[in-house]
Amino acid sequence: MSDYASQIETIDHDLKDLESSDSRFAVWRMVFFVGLVLGIGFSLATQHVIWICVAAGSLIAFLVTVVRNETVRERMQLLRNHSRTLHRLQARLQRDWKSLARDSVGIRSAEIQLTPEQQALAGDLDLVGDASLFQLTSMAATTPGVRTLANWLCSPVDPPLAKDRHASVKHLADQPENRLRFYVLARDIGGSTGDPESFVQWSKEPNWLPPHRWLIPWGNFTAVVAILLVLGMIIGSITGQEDSGRMAMYGLIGIAVLNLAIGSFLLGPVAAIFQIAMASRRSVNDYAELFDAASWLPESPADPAGPTAHIRRTLLGDDEGSQSASTGMRELAQVARMGGLKQTASTFLLYLPLQAFWLWDVRVLRRLEGWKSRYSSQIPEWFDALGELEALMSIAALQHDSPEWSSPEWLESESTITFKGLGHPLLKDDARVTNDVTIGPTGTLLLVTGSNMSGKSTMLRSAGLNVALAMAGGPVCCRHMSLPPVEMGTSIRVSDDLSQGVSYYMAELNRLSAVVTHARQLAEQRAAGSTNRIQFFLLDEILQGTNSRERQIAVARVLRFLVDAGAIGAITTHDLELADDPELMKLAHTVHFRETITPDASGDERMTFDYKMRDGVSPTTNALRLLEIVGLGEK
Known part of the structure; x- marks a missing residue:
């Protein structure tokens, strides 16, 4: 049993115990509520002190039960999120793509925003979408985290930035309990109305209260009048002036009805603001704890101006006394405590008179918008930093769960990518076949031949x-990997576009033109000294939509353009004539994959693949045999 499975079993056992407690509390709540109703009814009917005591005792018992029951339910919610998080971690290990897609964290991949160039790269390499690298890696539950991680997987970076990220990832990977707590809290926030994207949007909007400032003196006025009316009721009761007491009571009822009507019809937008800015006291405290998690990053990163140091400064503050995200959220938590009175049954009885006679929501909003005025300029930066921290936390889970994977080595003065034991990271360990692959240096390419x-x-x-x-x-699925600074260009999955009147062949040409243009732009930038990146291209069976001879000429021309621009890369083909093209033979190191045909027990031919790469041109083809296997051979 894996460590995740044993933790899930323990949590499921705890959940069953809490569910039993919740059921018992529900019964007692009903019992005490019935006692309260009966006590009030009989005390009004009989004026007997015993029934008054029954009503008071039932009310106290009901409130105590509600408070304890709410604690149990909050604990149940956290444990459910804990269990879902562990199930996701386990599904990643098992490459259970259906479970990953159904999970609420997996569903958030719909919020990814990529440029057209990133979308093309992601589609070719399975970087995002179902059964993708993003789905394997992501533990991100908030919108900034989801978008940051997807952007990182689809964007080139310079080696210092990649090294800084990897150092943080390795540091976080050694803190599994801290990371698990982070994932659970992020999932709790991601499922609430106070998601960071909504929070940031609210911080940029104008304050609601200034155009409605009259509500503050009105609330003060009604509060003073209510106090005077209560005093009038007390005096009337003492002096026996029942009419005066009755009039005071009617006045209180009128104020309450009027203020509650204002709350229902005028303060609707305020309720929406509360749902975003402080969905609950717990969500605000969750934010503060997530921001504090930046303290788990390396305290002295290699680059004091790098991203790790920036995340720490933004979320934790610095020695110069600047306001940190953590400090800001703890200030917001004080406001959330005021606004949280109506969110629980135990404090709602206190909230109701405060709202009815003093417009309590307006008081809370005044403090909330004062907080926003102090921090609005910093809030977007807070959540950008949180997104980066969440992306690092996600990759750290992959680092922790893949101890046999290695750290990439960056060689800034080289132009060769070397893989020792290259494996496909999306395959299960027992299905993965590894190969040693070298691509580069500049002036060369890898030509991969082989059967279907x-x-x-x-x-x-x-x-x-x-x-x-x-x-x-992140870590890489190799025994060893070294690479120079690169930007990728690919043409692997290309489709026609009927809506634009673009044929498959034309779509391929457009994609290849973009790859060549990209390589030339990088060459110009290197010549100008603005970058040292080279293009790393991956082309799969390109230009199949034309005849064989023209295809050979066109492919050789495209590859010559790329090599002349200093690009390195690999191209696949099962066209053996293409592999013999003199132009390609000058540029290419040729390798191949092959199949093996063996008879089975009944004497029928059986085709198998070992997926091992070998030097030279493929000596075999299998198209006609595959036709026979699927029943399309000659009779």
């Missing part, structure tokens, strides 16, 4: 996925 289904495309994606992991700051 032999593993050519899988090898391309394995290389691209591991480069994406390295740039995001």
